[in-house]
Amino acid sequence: MSAASLHLSAPPLRYAPPIEAELAYLAGVLAGIPALAQVYPTRWLAIQLLEGDDMLLTEAERLGGPAVSAALEASLARLHPLYGDDLDVALVDQRYRFVHSLVGTALTRPATPPLTLSDRIDQVVTHRWLGIPIFLALMWVVFKLTTDVAGPFVDWIDTVLSGPVSSWIVSLLGAVGLGGGWLASLLVDGVIAGVGGVLVFVPVLLALYFALALLEDSGYMARAAFVMDRLMHALGLHGKSFLPMIVGFGCSVPAIYATRTLDSRRDRILTGLLVPFMSCSARLPVYMLIAAIFFPAYAGQVIFGLYLTGIVVAIAIGVLLRRTMFRNQPPAPFVLELPPYRLPTPRGVWRQMWERTSSFLRKAWTIILATSIVVWLLLAIPLDGAGRFAETPVEHSAFAAVSGAATPVFAPLGFASWQTSGALLTGFVAKEVVVGTLVQTYGVAEAATVEETAPTTVGEDLRGIVTSFGTATVDALKAIPGIVGITFSEAEEEEAPGGLAMAIQSGFTASSGEHGALAALAFLVFVLLYTPCMTAVAAARHEFGSRWMWVSIIGQFVVAWLAALLVFQGGRLLGL
Numbered sequence: 001m002s003a004a005s006l007h008l009s010a011p012p013l014r015y016a017p018p019i020e021a022e023l024a025y026l027a028g029v030l031a032g033i034p035a036l037a038q039v040y041p042t043r044w045l046a047i048q049l050l051e052g053d054d055m056l057l058t059e060a061e062r063l064g065g066p067a068v069s070a071a072l073e074a075s076l077a078r079l080h081p082l083y084g085d086d087l088d089v090a091l092v093d094q095r096y097r098f099v100h101s102l103v104g105t106a107l108t109r110p111a112t113p114p115l116t117l118s119d120r121i122d123q124v125v126t127h128r129w130l131g132i133p134i135f136l137a138l139m140w141v142v143f144k145l146t147t148d149v150a151g152p153f154v155d156w157i158d159t160v161l162s163g164p165v166s167s168w169i170v171s172l173l174g175a176v177g178l179g180g181g182w183l184a185s186l187l188v189d190g191v192i193a194g195v196g197g198v199l200v201f202v203p204v205l206l207a208l209y210f211a212l213a214l215l216e217d218s219g220y221m222a223r224a225a226f227v228m229d230r231l232m233h234a235l236g237l238h239g240k241s242f243l244p245m246i247v248g249f250g251c252s253v254p255a256i257y258a259t260r261t262l263d264s265r266r267d268r269i270l271t272g273l274l275v276p277f278m279s280c281s282a283r284l285p286v287y288m289l290i291a292a293i294f295f296p297a298y299a300g301q302v303i304f305g306l307y308l309t310g311i312v313v314a315i316a317i318g319v320l321l322r323r324t325m326f327r328n329q330p331p332a333p334f335v336l337e338l339p340p341y342r343l344p345t346p347r348g349v350w351r352q353m354w355e356r357t358s359s360f361l362r363k364a365w366t367i368i369l370a371t372s373i374v375v376w377l378l379l380a381i382p383l384d385g386a387g388r389f390a391e392t393p394v395e396h397s398a399f400a401a402v403s404g405a406a407t408p409v410f411a412p413l414g415f416a417s418w419q420t421s422g423a424l425l426t427g428f429v430a431k432e433v434v435v436g437t438l439v440q441t442y443g444v445a446e447a448a449t450v451e452e453t454a455p456t457t458v459g460e461d462l463r464g465i466v467t468s469f470g471t472a473t474v475d476a477l478k479a480i481p482g483i484v485g486i487t488f489s490e491a492e493e494e495e496a497p498g499g500l501a502m503a504i505q506s507g508f509t510a511s512s513g514e515h516g517a518l519a520a521l522a523f524l525v526f527v528l529l530y531t532p533c534m535t536a537v538a539a540a541r542h543e544f545g546s547r548w549m550w551v552s553i554i555g556q557f558v559v560a561w562l563a564a565l566l567v568f569q570g571g572r573l574l575g576l
Contacts, residue, residue, distance in 0.1 A: 013094075013095065013098045015091065015094050016090070016094065018078075018079060018082055019050070019079065019087075019090070019091070019094075022046075022050065022075040022078060022079055023043060023046045023047065023050070025071070025074075025075060026042075026046035026049065026050070026071055026072065026075055027042040027043045027045075027046045028042075029067060029068070029071040030042040030045055030046060030060075030064070030068070033063070033064040033065075033067065033068070035063040035064060036060060036063050036064050036068075039063070040060075045060065047091065049068075049072050050072075050075065050076070050079075050087060050088075050091065051087075051088045051091055051092075052088055052264075054264065054265070057069070057072070116340070117341065118219075118338075118340045118341045121341060122223065122338065125220070125223050125227075126223050126226055126227055126338075131223075131226075131227035132227055132228070132231065134227075135224050135227055135228070136308075138215065138220070139304070139307065140300075140304055141211070142208065142211040142212065142215075143300055143303050143304045143307065144300045144304075145207050145208075145210075145211050146204050146207045146208045146211070146284065146303075147204075147288065147291075147299050147300040147303060148300060148479040148480075149207055149476045149479050149480060150203040150204040150206070150207040150476070151204075151288075151292070151299075151475075151476075151479070152471075152472035152473075152475035152476045152479070153203035153472050153473075153476065154200050154201060154203055154204060154288065155472065156468050156469055156471075156472040157199065157200040157202070157203070158196075158200045159468060160465055160468075161192055161196040161199070161200065162192070162196070163461075163464075164456075164461035164462075164464070164465060165192065165196075166188050166192055167456075167461070168458070168461075169184070169187050169188060169192070170184055170188065173187070182380065182389060185376070185380065185391075186373070186376055186380075189376055189379070189440065190372055190373055190375070190376030190377075190440070191369065191372060191373070193372070193376075193436070193439045193440045194368065194369070194371070194372025194373075194375060194376065194433075194436035194437070194439065194440050195365070195368055195369050195372055195436065196439075197435050197436045197438070197439030197440070198285060198368055198432045198433070198435050198436050199361075200285075201284065201285035201288060201432075201435070202357065202360070202361070204284055204285065204288055205281055205284065205356070205357055205360055206353055206357055208281060208284065209250075209281075209352060209353040209356045209357060210349065210353055212249070212250070212352075213344065213348070213349040213352035213353055214344050214349060216352070217342065217344035217345065217348050217349060217352075218341055218342060218343070218344055219338070219339045219340060219341045219342055220341075221246060222338050222339055223338060224246065225242050225243050225246060226338065228242045229242060231315075232315075241259075241262070241267065241270070241271040241274065241318075243258065244256070244258040244259050244262075244271055244272075244275055245271070245274065245275060245278050245311075245314065248275045248276070248278035248280060249278055249279065249280065249281070249307075250280065250281055250356060251280050251281065251282070251356075251359070252275055252276050252278070252280050252532040252533070252536040252539075253533075253535050253536050253539045255275045255278070255280075256272050256275055256536060256539040256540055256543055257539060257543065259271045259272050259275070259543065260543075266326055268543070268544070269544050269548055270318065270321055270322070270326050272540055272543060272544055272548070272552070273317070273321065273548070273551070273552055273555065274314040274317060274318050275314075276531065276532050276536060276552065276556055277310050277311075277313050277314040277317065277528075277529060277556070277559075278310050278311065278314060279306060279307045279310040279528055280431070280532055281356070281360070282360075282430060282431035282432050282532065282533065283306075283431045283527055283528060283532075284303070285431075285432055285434075285435045286427075286431060286434045286435055286524070286527050287302070287303045287306055287524060287527075288303070289435050289438065289504075290504075290520050290523065290524055291303055291524070292501075293501045293504055293505060293520070294505070294508075294516070294517045294520040294521070295517070295521075302521070302524070306524055306525070306528050309525065309528060309563075310528055310529070313529060313559065313563065317555075317559065360432070363430060363432065367429060367430050367433070368430060368432055368433055368436060371426055371429050371430070371433045371436070371437075372433070372436050372437075372440065375399060375422070375426060375436070375437055375440050375441075376440060378397060378398045378399030378402065379392065379394060379397045379398075379399045379400075379440065379441070380392055380397070381397060381398040381399075382396060382397065382398075383396055383397065383398055383401055384396065394441060395418075399418075399422055399441070400418045400422075402422070402425075403418040403419070403421040403422030403425060404418040404421070406421040406422075406424075406425060407421045409421075409561075410424070410526075411511075412565055412568075412569065413519070413522050413523075413526065413561065413564040413565055413568050414508075414511065414512040414515060414518060414519030414522050414523075414564075414568040415508060415511055415512065415519045415520075415522065415523045416511040416512075417507045417508070417510065417511045418441075419437075419438065419441040419442060419507050420438075420507065420508070420511075420523060422437055422441060423437040423438050423441070424526070424527070424530070427527065427530075428530075428531055428533070428534065429533065429534050430533045430534070430535075431527065431532060431533060434527060438504060439500065442500055442503040442504050442507060508520050508523070512568070515568070515571070515572055515576075518567070518568055518571040518572065518576055519568055521567055521568075521571070522564040522565075522567040522568040522571075523564070525560070525563050525564045525567050526560045526561070526563070526564040528560070529556060529559050529560035529563055529564075530556050530557050530560035530561075531552075531553050531556050531557065537549060537552075537553060540552050
């Protein structure tokens with residue numbers, strides 16, 4: 001049989017009669033515009049326009065003028081009584097029915113197709129009622145992993161940086177005749193206190209990215225988006241919006257750029273306004289520090305609660321915006337192909353961990369380092385002749401004066417000290433800097449109270465580093481059973497808070513009276529909800545314009561201030 005004699009026939013895809021009538025009408029209008037008819041198949045272009053393809057509509061209007069939009073509006077007006085806002089769903093549904101009928105003519109399937117392993121798992125994890133509790137339970141395990149297992153390594157790095165590393169730098173500077181001067185203060189109180197105070201949380205981020213990489217590579221994160229889509233639609237939000245929000249748990253910047261996957265500009269703007277409320281990984285070091293000081297027995301629960309708070313606030317703000325600024329924009333359908341479950345590969349997991357952690361380390365040696373030096377410089381500059389440069393009492397420094405000007409704004413929230421105000425101001429640059437600023441401002445007081453210890457040799461320091469690492473590893477392994485609720489009868493000794501922790505506790509207590517822990521919780525809520533960083537602001541301006549950038553900045557500050565006020569003042573009224 002020759003190729004010419006082959007005749008492959010397939011029934012043409014025909015939509016419902018009302019849709020076909022409008023497709024014929026639109027195709028006729030488009031065929032009468034040579035600039036369009038020569039570039040696009042007119043029927044195909046008519047289908048895309050009815051489905052709401054904004055990019056093609058813009059191009060069609062550019063080539064065909066107002067006649068295109070006028071014809072499209074007329075067709076949509078005639079179809080709206082029949083399909084409402086679900087015309088695109090009807091088009092997709094009829095195409096799938098057509099494909100299904102074609103497959104049925106060429107493929108014989110068993111009456112009851114066998115369930116794959118992925119199907120059986122999905123029956124549970126994507127269940128209408130069990131899906132969201134399972135998602136929350138997995139997130140709980142992730143945060144327990146980051147707090148309990150990574151915690152001992154955080155203490156180990158902190159001990160190494162504040163002990164042997166600082167001692168080596170001071171000894172080296174003394175050996176070359178530069179000890180005791182401003183250079184030593186810059187390196188110890190500026191670089192090590194600022195950058196080192198952030199680097200101690202690298203194990204926490206590694207643990208977080210390890211857990212998220214396992215969930216992503218296994219295929220579960222796609223299920224999480226599918227499960228949360230139901231809740232988002234029930235609240236009137238765009239289903240696709242949850243995908244950028246998931247990205248926002250890692251970093252707000254790529255999450256804002258991920259809104260490009262949404263079809264409508266208004267949906268992109270709305271999602272971009274909500275993404276910053278999702279708790280990015282840069283905020284996690286702040287949570288770890290404050291929660292470990294004020295809520296040591298419940299640090300995991302506090303951090304988990306903060307992440308949930310971010311989700312709830314984002315949903316509430318989304319509902320409010322949908323009913324006000326975006327009230328005439330119905331959510332578009334959410335189509336997502338669920339990949340089969342796969343066993344994560346060590347190479348893939350390590351690649352994701354390293355890519356995300358290396359981004360954090362780059363910020364440590366650029367933005368965080370620069371900000372730490374600026375903070376040290378302001379702390380070193382005396383005002384009113386109070387001491388000499390780099391020997392200034394912190395309360396009489398330029399940084400205290402600048403930060404003190406902002407304290408009245410935060411006084412109703414319970415944290416009116418200049419140290420916390422300064423940390424929030426520098427946190428606008430990057431959230432990791434909040435920790436570094438707290439360490440720099442409160443660490444000066446700590447350094448003044450630490451008793452001098454007998455000098456040690458480099459060999460003794462190295463042996464101590466190795467020994468303490470082994471101890472941290474053992475403590476981390478002991479914490480793993482506790483993640484799934486297995487505890488042992490051995491009683492653990494509660495360590496007394498260190499000098500830095502005592503200084504931070506005293507600072508919050510001094511500004512809030514007996515409600516220091518409540519003020520600390522309000523501080524965490526404020527950190528959760530106000531502007532993530534300058535880079536996220538730049539991304540918002542690039543994607544949505546200056547107007548929406550300012551709406552985002554001002555709106556996030558107002559929401560953060562009101563939420564922190566509710567936590568502190570409401571907690572006081574309830575006697576917490």
